[in-house]
Every structure is written in structure tokens, then in C-alpha cells.
Amino acid sequence: MIWRPFTQEKTAEKPVKIVKGDGIWLYDESGKRYADMISSWWVTAHGHGDKEIAAAIAQQASTLEQVILTAFTHQPAETLVKNLQTVLPMRLKHFFFSDNGSTTVEVALKIACQYFKNRGDTQRRKYLCLEGAYHGDTYGAMSVSGKNSMYHFNFSEFFFDTLTIPVPETYEGVENLEASEDRILKNLEKQLQTEGTSFCALIVEPLIQGARGMVMYRPKFLEKLVKLVRAFGILVIFDEVFTGFYRTGSFFAMDYVSEKPDIVCLSKALTGGFLPLSLTIATDEVYNAFLSDDPKKALIHGHSYTGNPIACAAACKSLEIFMRPETRQKVATIEQFYRSQPLEGVGKRRTCGLIDAFDVGSPQTAKRLVRNLFERGIFMRPLGSTLYLLPPLCITMEELTWVYNEIQRALQSV
Numbered sequence: 001m002i003w004r005p006f007t008q009e010k011t012a013e014k015p016v017k018i019v020k021g022d023g024i025w026l027y028d029e030s031g032k033r034y035a036d037m038i039s040s041w042w043v044t045a046h047g048h049g050d051k052e053i054a055a056a057i058a059q060q061a062s063t064l065e066q067v068i069l070t071a072f073t074h075q076p077a078e079t080l081v082k083n084l085q086t087v088l089p090m091r092l093k094h095f096f097f098s099d100n101g102s103t104t105v106e107v108a109l110k111i112a113c114q115y116f117k118n119r120g121d122t123q124r125r126k127y128l129c130l131e132g133a134y135h136g137d138t139y140g141a142m143s144v145s146g147k148n149s150m151y152h153f154n155f156s157e158f159f160f161d162t163l164t165i166p167v168p169e170t171y172e173g174v175e176n177l178e179a180s181e182d183r184i185l186k187n188l189e190k191q192l193q194t195e196g197t198s199f200c201a202l203i204v205e206p207l208i209q210g211a212r213g214m215v216m217y218r219p220k221f222l223e224k225l226v227k228l229v230r231a232f233g234i235l236v237i238f239d240e241v242f243t244g245f246y247r248t249g250s251f252f253a254m255d256y257v258s259e260k261p262d263i264v265c266l267s268k269a270l271t272g273g274f275l276p277l278s279l280t281i282a283t284d285e286v287y288n289a290f291l292s293d294d295p296k297k298a299l300i301h302g303h304s305y306t307g308n309p310i311a312c313a314a315a316c317k318s319l320e321i322f323m324r325p326e327t328r329q330k331v332a333t334i335e336q337f338y339r340s341q342p343l344e345g346v347g348k349r350r351t352c353g354l355i356d357a358f359d360v361g362s363p364q365t366a367k368r369l370v371r372n373l374f375e376r377g378i379f380m381r382p383l384g385s386t387l388y389l390l391p392p393l394c395i396t397m398e399e400l401t402w403v404y405n406e407i408q409r410a411l412q413s414v
């Protein structure tokens, strides 16, 4: 039997067996179709069954399916790294492959800690993170997922030491935002003045905390936060596993801030949602700290499928599609559409790039709405009392119009 993730198997509905995906649509055995409005956990970037990516995968599978990335390298990995460099800040130059969002975060945390150790600084062992953050489900990633995480409470006694920073949430109609941003930064500065030299890194989901419930905060706050921690010699990790690849309207969330990170984590939409792959990307300065005649100063970390050629080929094709001018245009068109849609009876509406999120009162209401929408052929998943849309980029304006009309009807009926 399949044991599903994030599912209480005793009370959950039976799963629907999906036999085919095409564009935004998922088809079940009876032929009923569901519009995938969350891009299957934020990975299906262009659309289900994208023909170009499928062809690139088939071509690579019959050429070179796998090779160990130690004594060898291969063209799809090299092309991917070269092409990603053209869309990333210049300072991010060294690409470490792994398989998913949690592992890219683990790698980033290990790099940050060992960076200082390799330089002879053994004091910096702690991490700064944001309240309510979500960076994955492995132990390191859980540890930096903020105190009182709604996902990881069963394991909290095992987590390593972190300092959690509150997040000044922004949404339609929010008040006193500047004042709360300033307060948070002032408090943090005070704490850093006493214990700043015990931290190796700050890790954040830049601008949007996805799994927390699409909680958004301003680029200005992030910029000030990065400047502040840098003044205390702390490295900065941006976890763009969710925000990367146009989710915020720009290629990366870091495009909105002048202070660029020392380490970046990418995954999810990297392969367009076809295969698991992730990258942890670091600056020269970070990378150089691992160069030594001492083998112990190497990054001693790796996974069996590191840099799998088929996954890299999918990522190369996905990136090529992302880099087309019409993709940027489509992102802007989708965001404009969201902003043109009034939604009656919802709270804390927040729209950014490909994401339109709103609150519906309680987690129970959110669940009822999701069930109601499922019956109408629309697949969404609540995050507490938040509902959100993040459809694949191939969605048409007709499909979006239909989805919003159905959401409005569901809101009225539940």
C-alpha cells in the first residue's frame, strides 16, 4: 500500500488515481479531469506532459542515463550550469547538485558551517531563520524552519540551535508595516551585538514563505535584514526552492533586492516538474574556503543520483522555455489577470507574480472550499486557512476566468 506524505491515512479521503496529465489538466480513470491549480506542489512549471521537455528527456535517456559526477562530468550538467549563470547574479558561480528541496538546504547549511570551520573559526555554529519558515523535512532543514513550526513539532527536541526572527507580513490593507519592520530589525541588532559571532548563516525564503501560507514580506525589509547580519560577518542563504523561476514575477526573488546572497538553493520548478533535481550555488569566496591540501576541508557530501543527466536535460529544456520573452510576458499577463479579479468574502488578499493567495476564515472553511472545488474539477490544497493559486504557465485566460468564477461560486456556497 502507498503511504502518502502529509496525510492522516485513517481519516483522509481515498486518493484519486490519475492516468494522464495534459497542460493544466489531470485525468482520472473515469475520464474526469481536474485543473491543477497548485502545479502539483509547485513543480509543474510549464504544464503537465510538456512535449519539449518530454522529448529532451527521451533523447537524453537513450544517450547517457546516469554517470557518477566525481571523475566524470557531462554535457547536460555543464550546459545547465552555464545557462543558469546568465540569469543568476554574477557572484554565484559554484553549483553543487542534489535531488530535492530539503537536500539543497542541508547542503547550504553544511557549507555555511564548514566555511567558518575551514577558516579556523569554530565559534559560529548557530543559524538565524525566519519565524514560520519551511525549508524541508530533513533534520537540518527542520531545525531552521522556525520555532513552533506547524510541520515539525514531533521532532523539535532534536533540532539544533537557531534564533528565530519575526516576519513583518504584508497584504492588502496591512497597517503599521514600517514600524513593525523597524522594531524587528532593532531587536535583532541588539541580540547580534551580544551573540553575533556565534552565527554562521541566516537562511530565508526570500519575499514569500510558501508553506507557512503564502506569507509575504517586503524586499526593503529583506535588504535591511541582509545588510544587518552581514555587518556581523554572517553568511546569507536564500532558499529559492519555491520562489525561483518566476513565482514572484521576476526570474528569482533575489532580483528585487540589491543585497545578493552568498548561497542560493534551487529545486522544484528547475526541471519544469518532470524529475527531481536541485542545486546549491555559492560564491567564489565561499567555494575558495574549501580549497586546501587537507582532504578534510572538502565538502564531503553527495548523493547517488548527483547531477543525473536525464534530470539535467529536463532542466536545460525547462530553462530554455523560461528564458523565452513570451514566458516573461505570460507571467505578467497572469498577474494582471489576478489583480483584475475581485474575490468577495476573503481576507488578507496578497498577489505576487504567479501567486494569488487569500484567507477564508478558518482551516475548516478552507478544507470545505477545497472539497467543493474538487467536485467542480479544480484541484487546490489549503495551507491552514489560506487558499492560493499557482497554476502552470500554460494556463489560458479562458481557463483562469472559469477557475475564478468557480471559486466565487464555491465561496458563496460554503
Ligand SMILES: Cc1ncc(COP(=O)(O)O)c(C=O)c1O
Residues within 6 Å of the ligand: 100, 101, 102, 103, 105, 134, 135, 136, 137, 205, 210, 211, 239, 240, 241, 242, 243, 267, 268
Ligand atoms: C522554500 C522551500 N524549501 C525547501 C523545500 C523542501 O523541498 P522538497 O519537498 O523538495 O524536499 C520546500 C518545499 O515545499 C520549500 O517550499
